[in-house]
Amino acid sequence: MQTKPTQSGFTLVETLVSVVILTMTIVLPYYAIQRSLSATFSSRDDLIAASLAQEAIEFTRGVRDNNYLADRTGAAWMYGFNGSVANCFSPNRCTIDATRNTLSQSIVQCPSNNCATRPLWLSSSSLYTQRTTSGSATKFQRYIQLSCVNTSPCNLANEHEVRVTATVTWFDHGTHSVVITDVLTNWL
Numbered sequence: 163m164q165t166k167p168t169q170s171g172f173t174l175v176e177t178l179v180s181v182v183i184l185t186m187t188i189v190l191p192y193y194a195i196q197r198s199l200s201a202t203f204s205s206r207d208d209l210i211a212a213s214l215a216q217e218a219i220e221f222t223r224g225v226r227d228n229n230y231l232a233d234r235t236g237a238a239w240m241y242g243f244n245g246s247v248a249n250c251f252s253p254n255r256c257t258i259d260a261t262r263n264t265l266s267q268s269i270v271q272c273p274s275n276n277c278a279t280r281p282l283w284l285s286s287s288s289l290y291t292q293r294t295t296s297g298s299a300t301k302f303q304r305y306i307q308l309s310c311v312n313t314s315p316c317n318l319a320n321e322h323e324v325r326v327t328a329t330v331t332w333f334d335h336g337t338h339s340v341v342i343t344d345v346l347t348n349w350l
Contacts, residue, residue: 204334211302211330211340214282214290218258218306218328219344225265226346237318239348242269243308244318251316252309258328259292261285277305278331301332311345322348 172180222243229241243250248271250256255272257280262268270292272280282290282304285297290304310316311323318324324346331339 207301207332207334207338208340211332211338212342214302214304215328215330215340215342217260217290218304218330219326219342221258221260221268222306222308222326222328223344223346225269230349240308240318240324240346241265250306250308252307255305255307257292257305261289261291261293272305278303301334302330303332304328304330324348 225242226240229239232241234241237244238246242248242265243256245251247265248254248256248269250269250271253275255275255277257270257272257277259268259270270280280292280303282300282302283293283297284300285291285293290300290302291297305328307327307329309325309327310318310321311325313321325343326346327341327343329339329341331337
């Protein structure tokens with residue numbers, strides 16, 4: 163007796179399972195790459211913001227040191243921030259542009275304490291600046307705010323410590339910020 167040969171093939175369930183496995187092997191690596199790139203860009207922005215905030219702290223420290231070398235005493239040890247150029251003491255805020263040549267160009271009080279209207283620009287020489295004449299606007303805004311540590315209200319003639327807070331904010335799928343605080347001491 164002759165038997166009919168049986169036909170072998172894939173069932174619908176086997177086909178669907180193989181399609182799901184094939185889809186996962188293609189999609190999951192792309193998803194992992196996308197998440198990795200997103201984390202890399204986020205880390206880059208955090209690093210840039212921390213560097214910009216630290217630059218503002220160092221600029222403030224440099225102004226204090228120059229005031230010491232110029233033998234400014236009393237309230238003038240924080241010359242430039244104490245209302246002589248701009249009032250950067252709380253509740254006021256100021257932007258810092260370390261690429262400028264003079265204090266009056268480098269320290270600018272934010273209008274109505276809204277520094278978000280003053281984004282940083284990346285110049286053609288890869289320097290972050292407040293100048294809008296060259297380069298391209300970035301997503302970063304930076305400001306500093308000073309406050310007395312021991313006296314309230316702030317009396318710089320009697321104060322020997324000033325708290326400097328540098329804040330960098332940016333918007334990228336939500337608002338982010340980096341805040342660095344340091345205390346400067348009057349050496350005189």
